[in-house]
Amino acid sequence: MDDRLYSITEVAQAFGVRVSALRYYEERGLLTPTRRRARVRYYDRAALRSLALLRLWHHDGAMSLDDTATLMAGPDxxxxxxxxxxxxxxxxxxxxxxxxxxxxxxxxxxxxxxxxxxxxxxxxxxxxxxxxxxxxxxxxx
The missing domain is CATH 1.20.5 (Single alpha-helices involved in coiled-coils or other helix-helix interfaces)
Structure with a gap:
């Protein structure tokens, strides 16, 4: 299992998004950093999976963030x-x-x-x- 943590900058670069977008996703409750050290957010593989799912629905599915939030919210x-x-x-x-x-x-x-x-x-x-x-x-x- 991959226990590595990735900084917000690394995640932004890997996914081709701005750091500000990741922070916005966090504000909207769509993405939760695994850990914070000082002011830097870090993400584990499970958090990266959530981000990949968010991007799949929002970008590939051309869904609004509100609709994406509905899909990510749970099992209803x-x-x-x-x-x-x-x-x-x-x-x-x-x-x-x-x-x-x-x-x-x-x-x-x-x-x-x-x-x-x-x-x-x-x-x-x-x-x-x-x-x-x-x-x-x-x-x-």
Missing amino acids: PADWRDTLLRRTDDLDQQITRLQKAKDALDHFLDCTSDNPAECPVIDDILNRRIDQALRDSSPPG
Whole structure:
């Protein structure tokens, strides 16, 4: 078993984060140093595992720190499942918006017009959006 302790500076360098981020995680209750000597925080392998888990959810899972805190807080399956379901729904919506954006940009690249603002397909879309905006903003009556 690895009993070595790693200073906050070593941990920050190893994980590619700032020391201030590690301190912030501690303030939020997401990371606890194993020991302090003078003003220096030290972390053991278990603390590094917590940090790796935090980074997995926060960075790789693109989750907020609040949602990450919910997942790290404990074993209540309802809370963490609801949190994950809500986040996956959010990601699905983002993916849909991003796919629409990519499709629009791909169309601009493939359009026969030399000026994307004058593309006949885009012109039709813009006219429909203008008409819809005017309908939505017109006073009833």
